[in-house]
Amino acid sequence: MTDTPLLQVTGLTRYFDVSKPWLNRVLEREEKQFLTAAADVDFEIKRGETFALVGESGSGKSTIAKMIVGLVDPSRGRILFDGQEMRFEQGAAMRQLRRRFQMIFQDPFASLNPRWRVGAIIAEPIRTFGIASGADINREVGRLLEVVGLSASDAEKFPHEFSGGQRQRIAIARALSSKPEFIVCDEPTSALDVSVQAQILNLMRDLQDEFGLTYLLISHDLSVVRHMANRIGVLYLGRLVEEADAKRLFTEPQHPYTRMLLDAVPDLALSGRRRKPVTGEIPNPINPPSGCTFHPRCPLVEDICKRKIPEVRTTPTGRAACHLLSENGLVKT
Amino acid sequence: MSGPSENPSDKTPLLSVRDLVVEFPTRRGTLRALDKVSFDIAQGEVLGMVGESGAGKSLTGAAIIGLLEPPGRIAGGEIRLRGERIDNLPREKMRRIRGRRIGMVFQDPLTSLNPLYTVAQQLIETIRTHMDVSEGEARKRAVALLDRVGIPAAARRIDDYPHHFSGGMRQRVVIALALCAEPELVLADEPTTALDVSVQAQIIDVLKEICAERGASVMLITHDMGVIAETADRVAVLYAGRVAEIGPVRDVIQAAEHPYTAGLMGSIPTLTQNAARLTQIPGSMPRLNAIPQGCAFNPRCPKVFDRCRTDRPELIDRDNGRHVSCWLYDAATQQVAHD
Numbered sequence: 241m242t243d244t245p246l247l248q249v250t251g252l253t254r255y256f257d258v259s260k261p262w263l264n265r266v267l268e269r270e271e272k273q274f275l276t277a278a279a280d281v282d283f284e285i286k287r288g289e290t291f292a293l294v295g296e297s298g299s300g301k302s303t304i305a306k307m308i309v310g311l312v313d314p315s316r317g318r319i320l321f322d323g324q325e326m327r328f329e330q331g332a333a334m335r336q337l338r339r340r341f342q343m344i345f346q347d348p349f350a351s352l353n354p355r356w357r358v359g360a361i362i363a364e365p366i367r368t369f370g371i372a373s374g375a376d377i378n379r380e381v382g383r384l385l386e387v388v389g390l391s392a393s394d395a396e397k398f399p400h401e402f403s404g405g406q407r408q409r410i411a412i413a414r415a416l417s418s419k420p421e422f423i424v425c426d427e428p429t430s431a432l433d434v435s436v437q438a439q440i441l442n443l444m445r446d447l448q449d450e451f452g453l454t455y456l457l458i459s460h461d462l463s464v465v466r467h468m469a470n471r472i473g474v475l476y477l478g479r480l481v482e483e484a485d486a487k488r489l490f491t492e493p494q495h496p497y498t499r500m501l502l503d504a505v506p507d508l509a510l511s512g513r514r515r516k517p518v519t520g521e522i523p524n525p526i527n528p529p530s531g532c533t534f535h536p537r538c539p540l541v542e543d544i545c546k547r548k549i550p551e552v553r554t555t556p557t558g559r560a561a562c563h564l565l566s567e568n569g570l571v572k573t
Numbered sequence: 574m575s576g577p578s579e580n581p582s583d584k585t586p587l588l589s590v591r592d593l594v595v596e597f598p599t600r601r602g603t604l605r606a607l608d609k610v611s612f613d614i615a616q617g618e619v620l621g622m623v624g625e626s627g628a629g630k631s632l633t634g635a636a637i638i639g640l641l642e643p644p645g646r647i648a649g650g651e652i653r654l655r656g657e658r659i660d661n662l663p664r665e666k667m668r669r670i671r672g673r674r675i676g677m678v679f680q681d682p683l684t685s686l687n688p689l690y691t692v693a694q695q696l697i698e699t700i701r702t703h704m705d706v707s708e709g710e711a712r713k714r715a716v717a718l719l720d721r722v723g724i725p726a727a728a729r730r731i732d733d734y735p736h737h738f739s740g741g742m743r744q745r746v747v748i749a750l751a752l753c754a755e756p757e758l759v760l761a762d763e764p765t766t767a768l769d770v771s772v773q774a775q776i777i778d779v780l781k782e783i784c785a786e787r788g789a790s791v792m793l794i795t796h797d798m799g800v801i802a803e804t805a806d807r808v809a810v811l812y813a814g815r816v817a818e819i820g821p822v823r824d825v826i827q828a829a830e831h832p833y834t835a836g837l838m839g840s841i842p843t844l845t846q847n848a849a850r851l852t853q854i855p856g857s858m859p860r861l862n863a864i865p866q867g868c869a870f871n872p873r874c875p876k877v878f879d880r881c882r883t884d885r886p887e888l889i890d891r892d893n894g895r896h897v898s899c900w901l902y903d904a905a906t907q908q909v910a911h912d
Contacts, residue, residue: 507844521740
């Protein structure tokens with residue numbers, strides 16, 4: 241169709257007020273406290289690609305996912321879906337847009353209503369968006385169940401009759417039922433065993449080919465992300481520190497945090513490499529360090545890192561936010 | 574019986590588990606959660622134990638330290654620590670082994686520590702329970718140990734409560750607690766699962782180094798093959814309460830013999846190889862009340878043949894330090910294949 245990216249996110253920021261109650265603040269003379277879950281996050285997702293966001297816990301991955309599907313309002317910033325700004329308070333126009341994206345959640349035990357039959361769960365978006373009516377709904381539900389590798393008769397069962405992997409298939413069928421173009425997958429396999437994870441990842445890829453879906457994949461698992469994504473964004477304390485082509489991120493990591501993360505992942509390859517000892521832990525996001533938030537753990541830290549938040553620069557593989565980066569990559573290694 | 578290490582020239586292994594059966598009596602019949610599990614852990618060795626959820630990894634650990642949740646019970650087999658049976662000891666005797674000779678590290682560091690006591694109180698109590706030392710001496714040891722597991726300013730932080738520590742630091746405290754009585758075996762059940770990758774690497778390094786330093790063996794239970802690959806000397810793969818394969822880590826990961834292990838390895842995306850699709854094992858692990866006859870893996874196995882559906886394979890000694898429970902490696906089967 242056009243060259244407009246399917247999803248465009250600019251300056252997306254979200255604060256959470258984590259202050260103590262008013263009376264405590266007055267008595268203890270404390271200021272209001274804010275937790276920055278996401279800060280000035282920019283990225284674009286093209287049609288048909290898989291864009292992944294990785295990061296450790298507290299890096300803001302899930303908050304970004306929730307803002308995109310409208311479960312959390314952004315404090316600042318814009319989200320454009322197919323060139324149209326998403327404003328969730330708007331009614332009819334938004335509902336039109338709303339049909340075109342869906343979400344798959346991490347925990348298949350919590351994301352399906354235990355009192356509803358599977359058929360009703362999958363039919364709900366079909367009814368809500370008026371995609372089919374009458375007997376067509378049941379036919380559509382049956383078809384969707386077969387698409388995700390279950391049988392049409394499973395529509396009569398309740399979620400507790402299924403294993404974790406099968407439930408995730410049901411969640412995928414529900415996501416597909418409104419015929420979306422874009423699916424946000426928040427840790428879709430992290431509650432599953434590896435052999436089941438492989439089944440779900442393969443299914444997600446098959447569906448992408450079949451329906452031309454675009455994915456935003458949120459995960460903490462670098463090997464899953466590498467397997468699935470075309471491009472990867474690395475988050476640290478709510479900021480996008482690096483974005484690169486998926487394969488090149490692993491061979492030519494630019495940002496010191498990405499390098500550290502890759503060094504830390506235990507690998508099956510048994511390369512016998514001596515890992516660089518990783519230092520420190522993620523700081524408290526309520527009072528993040530000044531300047532570059534990674535500076536207390538960074539092996540290459542310089543004075544400027546403590547004072548100034550680094551700008552995003554172009555790198556050979558994409559872009560990254562680090563003071564020590566030049567056009568050709570890291571200044572010193 | 575072809576158990577691992579029947580070789581008489583071997584020294585007695587530190588821990589030896591033979592034909593361990595754990596059952597859960599229920600109203601609808603008895604469920605067999607572990608079915609003839611056998612393995613050894615040598616002095617100073619790190620044995621990894623992997624499997625998917627429900628395979629019986631944690632249950633094996635719980636049986637070894639005598640902490641099976643009732644109504645679960647050991648219904649057969651034996652567990653020996655340095656040749657001495659520990660599976661049928663009275664509670665009081667077992668209690669003295671636990672903590673003293675077998676240290677434990679569990680998944681969630683917050684629930685392994687008592688939130689109402691300072692780290693110092695918990696460490697000193699544990700040290701003095703198991704060793705005859707004065708309060709001052711115990712405190713000195715505790716500080717040294719915290720310092721060793723990498724807690725900065727240990728002498729000051731020892732008087733903090735568990736909630737003052739971050740997740741990674743708490744797990745370090747738990748490791749210190751597990752090691753404070755200088756145990757011979759450390760049982761680590763998913764020690765890094767609750768932690769972030771960058772912290773996980775630190776914890777694994779600490780656990781591995783400190784056990785090597787003290788000559789303690791480690792039984793590392795995890796579902797993460799990457800952790801096993803970087804930590805363990807040998808690995809045992811469990812499937813539906815049975816051992817599918819045991820062998821040196823490198824062999825098992827790079828050239829798995831059991832079809833289940835091979836499928837499992839293929840289903841893990843790696844950081845170096847490019848595969849369009851992951852290997853997929855169809856179906857899922859059977860429930861305990863519906864374990865198929867013969868080999869438990871037979872309905873999902875790509876190489877299944879008649880015998881697999883009727884007879885259960887025992888662990889077959891492959892003469893290269895590896896043991897596989899699969900009929901493909903039985904002498905009779907291989908004879909047929911050659912003919």
